[in-house]
Amino acid sequence: MEAIQIKLTGEIAKYYDVYYRVNAQQFGWMGWAKNGQSSGTSGFGFQLEAIQIKLVKKGGKAPGTTNNGFRDGLKKYVDKRGKGLIKGSKQKIYHLPGSQYYKKTTIPIRMFKTEVEAYKEGFRPAK
Incomplete structure (x- = not known):
C-alpha cells in the first residue's frame, strides 16, 4: 500500500474533520491530509510504515503542516521544450x-x- 484516503461519514462528519498522515518508505513522515485527500506516494512502490489519525473539530486548525502530504512520482517536471527540471x-x-x-x-x-x-x-x- 502506497497511499491512503480517509473520510468520515454520517453524523460525525458534520462536527469533525479527520486528519491523517503517513510515514512513507524513503520519505519519512509526510504532511497532514484531511477528509478524503490522498496521503502517501504513487508510482514509487514505497510501502507505508505508519499512519497517524486525528479528529479535529470542523474548521479547526490542522495538527501540523499540510505541505507535502502526497507525492506523485510520475508527475512530470519539464520546461517548455520538454527537458527535465x-x-x-x-x-x-x-x-x-x-x-x-x-x-x-x-x-x-x-x-x-x-x-x-x-x-x-x-x-x-x-x-
Whole structure:
C-alpha cells in the first residue's frame, strides 16, 4: 500500500474533520491530509510504515503542516521544450523545482523529468 484516503461519514462528519498522515518508505513522515485527500506516494512502490489519525473539530486548525502530504512520482517536471527540471546533485540527492535547495544546486550532474526516474538512477529525495 502506497497511499491512503480517509473520510468520515454520517453524523460525525458534520462536527469533525479527520486528519491523517503517513510515514512513507524513503520519505519519512509526510504532511497532514484531511477528509478524503490522498496521503502517501504513487508510482514509487514505497510501502507505508505508519499512519497517524486525528479528529479535529470542523474548521479547526490542522495538527501540523499540510505541505507535502502526497507525492506523485510520475508527475512530470519539464520546461517548455520538454527537458527535465529535477536536479540531481553529486551527493546523489534530487531536488524538485521550488524546494529548499533547488536554486542552490547550481551544477547538477543529472536532470530528470520525474521523481521515479531520479530514484531509479540511485538518487534519493531531499529532506
